[in-house]
Amino acid sequence: MLKNRINFKKLSSLFLSFALIGSLFVGCANNKTSSDNDTKEKKSNAKLEQKYTDNSYLMNPEKLSKDLKKENLLIIDARSKKEYKKGHIPGAINVQWQYFTNTEGKSGDKGWGMLLSKDKLSEKFSDLGIDKNKDIIVYASNKKGWGEDGRIVWMLRMAGLNKSKMLNGGFVYWENNDFEISKDTSEPKKNNFKIENLDMKTYADTAWTKENINKAVILDAREEKEYKGATDFGEARGGHLPKAKLFTFNKVFNDDETLKSEKEIKDMLTKAGIKKDDQILTYCTAGIRSAHLALILKMVGYDNVKNYDGSYYRWAAEKDLKLEK
Secondary structure, eight states, X not given: OHHHHHHHHHHHHHHHHHHHHHHHHHHHHHHXXXXXXXXXXXXXXXXXXXXXXXXXXXXXXXXXXXXXXXXXXXXXXXXXXXXXXXXBOTTOEEOOGGXXXXXXXXXXXXXXXXXXXXXXXXXXXXXXXXXXXXXXXXXXXXXXXXXXXXXXXXXXXXXXXXXXXXXXXXXXXXHHTTOOOBOOOOOOOOOOOOOOOOOOTTXXXXXXXXXXXXXXXXXXOSOHHHHTTOOTTOOSSOSBOTTOEEOOGGGGBOTTSOBOOHHHHHHHHHHTTOOTTSOEEEEOSSSSHHHHHHHHHHHTTOOSEEEESSHHHHHHHSTTSOOBO
């Protein structure tokens, strides 16, 4: 009987030892998981807190998530209606870049896709409740999109709306990081806003491009196959503007769709032979991706930049204008 008691005590001690060792392993594993999560979060925060020469063009998604109920906040979802209906940032209104342009006729026609006059834009802005008192945050999908958020902010800045920003990471980052999403349709609150003046410093049309084709450093923001001659979007001819350098607009994004650091972007520009004091002209198919690229250049200190409104559609449509392949 005494022997059985001793064996029972030994077994109990053995089980207790195993339990303690097991709990240590679990504790270590949990600590490791916690540590890994902390590291990932720190890396994510570091990307969002990057400093640029001009930080005024970018909104941190974490800050926006805390400001969703803030007064005088206007969020614009620049994606398609179909994407908007699947889910969007709460309170966002859905507006595409075409809303602010002349859409009469077809791509390549004179005036098609070009920015409206300041009077017509004033009417459009009023219908959306846009004014100088609002913080205006615009977002799209970065890598799979066309830079629609950049196009809209480029236009808003021309109209003097300097509180307009692009959302860092766009909707993809917002969704992947479990920020709040809504399927409720938000309607704009109309006002009576009038644009006093359009600042044309970042604007170029075909006439300006013709005049400066041999003076400006030209960046083609399209994909490589477009640059080499593909006409997937109804272009009149294939190729690129003379001496244009290929600089696809979405190469400025990280894999998670946040913006790369200023150093990384500057290194890419230097590698492409772009200097800070160059007169830079960006273009794409219709001036959308290139508007986004123009803003990124300004963010990292390349101020002497213009976006070609009408872009390749218009240039290719004029048969007497030269192209390269």
